[in-house]
Amino acid sequence: MKPIADFDNFANLDIRIGRIVAVEDAGTKKPTYRLQIDFGGDVGIKVSCGAFRNYTKEALIGQQIVGVINFGAKKMGPEVSEALVLGVPGDDGETIFLTPHSHVALGVSVF
Template sequence: MASISYEDFEKVDIRVGKIVAVEDFPQARKPAYKLTIDFGPEIGLKRSSAQITNYAKEELLGMQVVAVVNFPPKQIGPFRSEVLTLGVPDADGKVILLTPTREVPLGGRMF
């Protein structure tokens, strides 16, 4: 894997948001949800498509998550995904969302 500089890392804007709405996304090629995430007053509400159907919708509501907020929006079928919600695969390949270990202010930037 190629090395990057710290300046390259600083270009990636990774923030904490809270999931405030979860909808099914039946038009997605792989099972997914449409998320609405609140990143606080500076960034506001953003939408994300995420292949995280291993989570129950009720489990996701109110969860703080980590997302890249400065990628250009991506059209996924009829849905426009504005942020990339971050996760890592578990031993079975299911996505486990990255979350702060404690409640933090919405919009907090990772450094």
């Protein structure tokens, strides 16, 4: 178990709902996708590189995701990831993205 974090640590994260609008193969060493994610209104579209290769590109388009948008850019080989899509490991080790149970507006903050 990780050490207890102060609530301010969580409050400092800007976690929002976005929708995947485009998917391409990323130019990274590991097989990853370059996702363009629309976080709506004041945020707009951000790029995220992630290991969601267990999904087809077509299956990812239009999916709502939960993402952290205020970590700052992270260089991943030739790619720059601007947001972190939250996920969990599946039974076979594949990466499963987190998504809201019901459709919600883009840019809604997670609390």
